[in-house]
Ligand SMILES: Nc1ncnc2c1ncn2[C@@H]1O[C@H](COP(=O)(O)OP(=O)(O)O)[C@@H](O)[C@H]1O
């Protein structure tokens with residue numbers, strides 16, 4: 043548990059934080075959201091003592107951080123800095139190994155841990171670990187940054203706007219992955235964002251800040267339903283597109299890069315891909331991006347000769363949607379065809395995939411009654 | 419006449435030895451003072467303008483004039499030669515260090531501290547390697563300046579400068595060359611040596627072209 047007790051911070055004559063009181067329960071994902079310059083980074087950095095409060099105390103597990111040995115305190119927390127804080131002069135492997143080295147792990151243990159993380163964070167195989175940060179795409183950098191925060195398996199994660207540099211599609215995908223990972227690992231996470239959509243999507247608890255004050259700290263549904271004042275209402279109101287399910291269409295919530303495969307690929311490889319991507323089906327797409335059908339793990343398993351091409355067990359999709367179909371339409375199709383996910387297709391080309399969970403996530407954030415929607 | 423015995427006859431070897439000793443001492447001194455000052459002026463930004471201003475001012479004084487000044491004051495020894503050369507070599511070290519550290523920015527430093535590195539670990543595992551693409555050219559310029567200035571500074575003591583000066587007085591072109599040619603070769607050798615050091619000390623990913631352009635300007 044992390045507690046802020048009447049924490050204030052001023053730098054010279056400037057007041058950066060005023061009387062912050064927060065309780066961040068163990069195992070929860072708390073998002074600090076607010077416009078740029080409202081004091082989110084300053085708040086976060088007080089937890090790992092990169093910044094000291096002018097007044098008040100910060101407690102981690104009931105002990106004032108100021109009284110803890112600073113190196114041990116920091117080594118027990120994963121930290122992703124604002125902008126990527128990867129070390130440009132070190133390879134991916136060296137970057138990832140550093141936190142473990144600082145904690146005096148031996149080389150084989152570090153190597154095992156890196157292999158584990160590569161799997162968990164879908165880091166590419168091959169020479170990836172020997173490449174340098176400048177050779178990576180924005181997404182890859184971000185994955186490495188987050189993986190680095192996980193290396194020493196800390197109980198607390200501090201993440202300062204980690205997805206800011208990503209394209210909307212990639213960003214949304216990373217958010218999904220992060221939520222899944224968090225659900226599995228149950229770390230205490232303090233996550234900063236200036237995007238309210240992101241905040242609502244991932245937060246267990248949401249803290250809205252402005253000008254060094256905490257305006258409202260509550261479950262996201264609660265904040266959406268009962269914004270405490272005009273600023274909060276306006277801030278969460280930017281999320282207007284997501285307030286009415288009829289205004290959300292497939293394009294807004296689809297995964298933009300679902301796991302796909304080519305029809306001529308041998309089933310063995312297809313299975314390997316499903317295993318790596320942790321999915322039970324692949325969308326079959328030809329070299330021009332035309333959507334052909336779906337191959338499911340169960341169909342591959344039933345087939346004796348796994349050297350054969352995927353197209354021999356591929357099925358046509360039971361149902362597809364256009365990108366402009368709305369959430370109620372999607373829900374209706376999901377119910378009618380009893381599917382877990384629906385490919386989004388336009389002019390026979392695959393654009394993305396709607397998963398059951400992405401819709402449920404959206405709806406639960408909206409605190410919309412599912413029964414109500416069904417009646418639409 | 420045999421070249422070697424000629425060189426010996428004009429006192430070339432002790433002159434060369436003394437010159438090299440002077441160069442090494444100058445560079446060591448410039449590093450010992452320049453690196454910490456560079457770090458200080460990075461850490462305390464307010465320090466940068468006066469520091470750079472002062473050293474710049476001293477440096478704009480023509481070396482030859484300062485040498486004359488020292489001579490007029492009756493200061494003609496190894497120490498004054500060293501001081502003179504130091505004056506002209508320390509600035510690029512300070513400047514390169516400051517500039518290299520400055521462009522690192524907050525995120526890697528926060529990341530390093532945040533993962534629990536000590537101050538020293540941050541310095542030698544993160545700051546110095548990341549600043550090295552600017553520090554090394556600074557040192558390189560310092561070394562080259564050191565070779566040139568020490569040639570001048572040794573006019574009145576031992577060193578290659580003496581050969582040149584004596585040669586000019588005596589109207590002995592060969593003797594002038596015995597000082598001048600090795601002095602030039604020393605510069606070339608220093609330049610080449612520093613290029614090697616650059617490759618050795620600057621991490622590969624920081625040696626890419628676009629980064630090199632940054633520090634060619636000044
Ligand atoms: N060292 C500092 N000196 C002066 N002002 C600072 C300092 N650090 C932060 N601030 C100010 O404090 C405010 C909050 O900064 P920060 O915590 O980085 O905000 P956020 O992360 O929400 O964008 C900003 O207005 C910033 O200008």
Ligand SMILES: [Mg+2]
Pocket residue numbers: 079082083084124202
């Ligand atoms: Mg910030």
